[in-house]
Each structure stands twice: as C-alpha cells, then as structure tokens.
Amino acid sequence: MRAIEPWVLGPLRSFVAESSARVALLMTTSGQVVAQHGFTGALDLMAAAALGAAIVASSSELAVQMRWQPFRVMAHLGHRQSHLLVWFETPRGRWVALIVFGSETKLGLVQLFLDQLVDDLVAAAPPEPVQKREVLAADFERELNSSLRALFGR
Amino acid sequence: MSPAYAPLLEALTRLRGIRGAMVVAAQDGLVVAESLMGGVKGSALAAMAASLTGRATELSSRAGFGVPRFLHLQATDGSLLVAPASGDLVLVAVAGRDVPLGLLRLEMLRMAERLS
Numbered sequence: 662m663r664a665i666e667p668w669v670l671g672p673l674r675s676f677v678a679e680s681s682a683r684v685a686l687l688m689t690t691s692g693q694v695v696a697q698h699g700f701t702g703a704l705d706l707m708a709a710a711a712l713g714a715a716i717v718a719s720s721s722e723l724a725v726q727m728r729w730q731p732f733r734v735m736a737h738l739g740h741r742q743s744h745l746l747v748w749f750e751t752p753r754g755r756w757v758a759l760i761v762f763g764s765e766t767k768l769g770l771v772q773l774f775l776d777q778l779v780d781d782l783v784a785a786a787p788p789e790p791v792q793k794r795e796v797l798a799a800d801f802e803r804e805l806n807s808s809l810r811a812l813f814g815r
Numbered sequence: 816m817s818p819a820y821a822p823l824l825e826a827l828t829r830l831r832g833i834r835g836a837m838v839v840a841a842q843d844g845l846v847v848a849e850s851l852m853g854g855v856k857g858s859a860l861a862a863m864a865a866s867l868t869g870r871a872t873e874l875s876s877r878a879g880f881g882v883p884r885f886l887h888l889q890a891t892d893g894s895l896l897v898a899p900a901s902g903d904l905v906l907v908a909v910a911g912r913d914v915p916l917g918l919l920r921l922e923m924l925r926m927a928e929r930l931s
Binding site: 738766767768769770772773 | 839842843844845846858859861862863865866869
C-alpha cells in the first residue's frame with residue numbers, strides 16, 4: 662500500500678482490511694493518483710486512474726445532458742471479480758475511488774466501508790497549504806516520476 | 816426499494832417483538848425493501864446479514880449439511896433472524912428480547928417460500 666500523502670494511509674488500510682477489497686485506488690478527478698493498494702505495475706495503475714477519471718467525467722457529462730442527478734456510484738458485478746467506482750468530496754477537493762473486489766466480500770459491505778473511508782479521510786485531512794504554486798509543464802514529468810516513486814517505492 | 820415486498824414486510828413487522836424487517840439481495844448485500852425502526856441503518860444491516868448468510872452457507876455446505884434454511888443470531892439485547900429464500904433473496908428480521916422465536920421462525924420460513 663502506498664500513498665502520495667501519508668495521512669491517507671491509515672484510513673485506506675482500515676478500509677482494505679475491513680472490506681476485503683483486492684485493489685483500491687484513490688485519485689483526483691483529473692486522474693492523479695493519491696494512494697493505491699494492490700497494484701504491482703506502474704502502467705496498470707496509471708491506465709486505471711486515467712480510465713476511472715474518464716468514466717467519472719463522461720458519466721457526469723451524460724447526466725448533465727440528460728438533466729439527471731450526477732451518478733455518484735457505478736458498480737460492475739463480474740463473475741470472478743467486480744468493481745466499484747465512486748466519487749466523493751474531501752477537504753482536498755473531489756476524489757474518485759476505484760475498488761476491485763471478489764466473491765470473498767459483497768458490494769454492500771464494500772459500499773458500507775467506503776462510506777466509512779470517506780468519513781475517515783475527511784476527519785484526517787490536514788488543512789490545505791495556503792500557497793498554491795502554479796503547475797508548470799516543465800514540472801509535470803518530474804512530479805509524475807516523483808509520484809510513481811512514492812506509489813511503488815522505486 | 817421495491818414496493819412489491821411491502822405487504823410481506825408489513826405482515827412480518829406486525830408480529831410481536833419484531834423491530835424491523837427487510838428483503839436483501841444475497842449476492843451483493845444490498846437492500847431490496849425494508850421496514851425498519853428508526854436508528855437501525857438498513858444498508859449496514861443488509862450488508863452484514865448477507866455476508867453472514869454467505870459464510871453460513873459455505874460452512875453448512877462444507878460440513879455436508881446442505882443449504883441453511885434459517886439463521887438465528889441471539890445476542891444479549893435481541894436477535895437477528897435470517898431466512899434465505901429462492902431467487903437470491905434473503906428475508907431478514909430484527910427481534911427484541913423475550914419474543915416467541917418459534918412462531919417467528921415458522922412465519923419467516925413461510926414468508927421466505929413466497930419470496931421470489
């Protein structure tokens with residue numbers, strides 16, 4: 662389990678232990694990974710984050726077009742494993758959780774403990790730094806590599 | 816919530832000692848229909864009851880007893896009663912202390928047969 666910000670680790674560790682999720686990925690709505698559990702390869706992680714953020718963006722836009730309430734939870738129940746994609750608000754902005762789970766747990770349990778994870782994250786979030794630095798294109802690759810090192814320890 | 820199960824839940828919650836009842840999807844642990852007293856979180860109860868039923872089914876099958884027909888979890892302040900039904904549904908009831916458990920069991924088994 663790895664996280665860009667250490668305060669996320671405690672709540673995520675509890676969630677994984679209680680829900681029996683196989684894979685958990687927390688990211689921003691732009692696909693920037695915040696924390697992960699269960700991924701072994703950088704490529705899979707980045708692809709999952711990008712796709713998860715894209716699904717949230719496209720489904721939110723679909724809801725706008727259809728004048729529906731935005732989807733907050735999307736679940737796909739598969740034969741061998743299932744996944745749950747949820748967005749939620751934190752003091753650090755809107756985050757997205759992608760959870761993969763198998764037959765050892767149930768969708769209801771994962772949702773139950775995910776609600777708890779959101780509450781725990783909101784409670785654990787330290788105050789955001791006041792000064793926001795402008796993100797420059799030149800910094801992007803360095804920050805991406807730094808995030809990957811933090812998430813995979815290399 | 817499915818209104819189709821409302822009459823059944825109404826009949827169950829009218830029985831003496833029943834604090835609430837719900838129909839749960841066993842496969843995913845989500846609420847199908849519920850009639851619960853305030854203070855009981857339906858989604859949590861549904862998830863836990865479905866998980867408990869799944870574990871009990873696995874245990875019972877491994878022990879060679881077949882599929883469980885009724886689960887009774889007796890605690891100090893009340894009981895959780897679960898009657899697995901056909902069609903991936905589970906009938907769940909929360910009962911207080913000192914209730915006619917035999918009657919409740921019979922009624923729940925009869926109602927579970929009607930669930931589909």
